[in-house]
Amino acid sequence: LRRLGIDEISLVKGQGKFIVVLVDIDSGKLIGLVKERKQIEIANVMKKWGEEILERIEEVSIDLTGNYKSLVEKICPNAVVTVDRFHVTKIIHEELNQARIAEKKTALELDVEDRKKVFDSLKGNKYTILKAEDKLTDKQKIKLDTIREASPLIAIMHSLKEEFRNLFDTSEDSGTGILRLLNWLEKAEPYYQKRFIF
Known part of the structure; x- marks a missing residue:
């Protein structure tokens, strides 16, 4: 895993119910789902991948609607944060x-x-x-x-x-x-x- 995408998806339009999707950008493969948008919940899912994998991540493309930059900086120390076009x-x-x-x-x-x-x-x-x-x-x-x-x-x-x-x-x-x-x-x-x- 070199490039990770973090994105929010609405479960029910207009009701504020979201899940967070974690995707390997290079392969397009879904690698994680998080039931809540809370940083702690996302961090818990990502930490299960292990420190070695998290340190290998070079880029994380984030959703602007969530505040994920600080999370990425904490748990993916070698990653550059980019914004999804x-x-x-x-x-x-x-x-x-x-x-x-x-x-x-x-x-x-x-x-x-x-x-x-x-x-x-x-x-x-x-x-x-x-x-x-x-x-x-x-x-x-x-x-x-x-x-x-x-x-x-x-x-x-x-x-x-x-x-x-x-x-x-x-x-x-x-x-x-x-x-x-x-x-x-x-x-x-x-x-x-x-x-x-x-």
């Missing part, structure tokens, strides 16, 4: 949607013509801006162009969202990927207010 994508989507909602509210203060243009383009188009651009239908692409024209802020944030998504698909190696990610973080900071460094 899908959780970062979720944060980007949440912030982009919040910006869309805020832009709609701001549009109500504009003159009638501008208000209609901005408000109408943003209303009901959450999934048009969140969906991967290369997966949009022709109709959705037209809507996206209308949104970009009506809201420069959403246009920039959407472009940054797409750039982040493409980072992982187009980087030739990890060194290039890291440099591109650092560049992206610098560009995104004024627009995406949540911090990705924890």
Whole structure:
């Protein structure tokens, strides 16, 4: 075991009942289930693997919803903590949607013509801006162009969202990927207010 993934899964949607899944990232094999999200419970399951295995773990990818960084630092002394890209994508989507909602509210203060243009383009188009651009239908692409024209802020944030998504698909190696990610973080900071460094 070199790379471990720790993730929370909801048992019953909307009821706050979760289990924690421990996965060997390289093989995709499930190696542990924990009935509770408490750090002590997760630590107890992991400690059963033995100190030798825990010391060999080089990387632990964590779920941002749980506070697992301190746990990993205690029991996997040689591991680097990373964040699952899908959780970062979720944060980007949440912030982009919040910006869309805020832009709609701001549009109500504009003159009638501008208000209609901005408000109408943003209303009901959450999934048009969140969906991967290369997966949009022709109709959705037209809507996206209308949104970009009506809201420069959403246009920039959407472009940054797409750039982040493409980072992982187009980087030739990890060194290039890291440099591109650092560049992206610098560009995104004024627009995406949540911090990705924890």
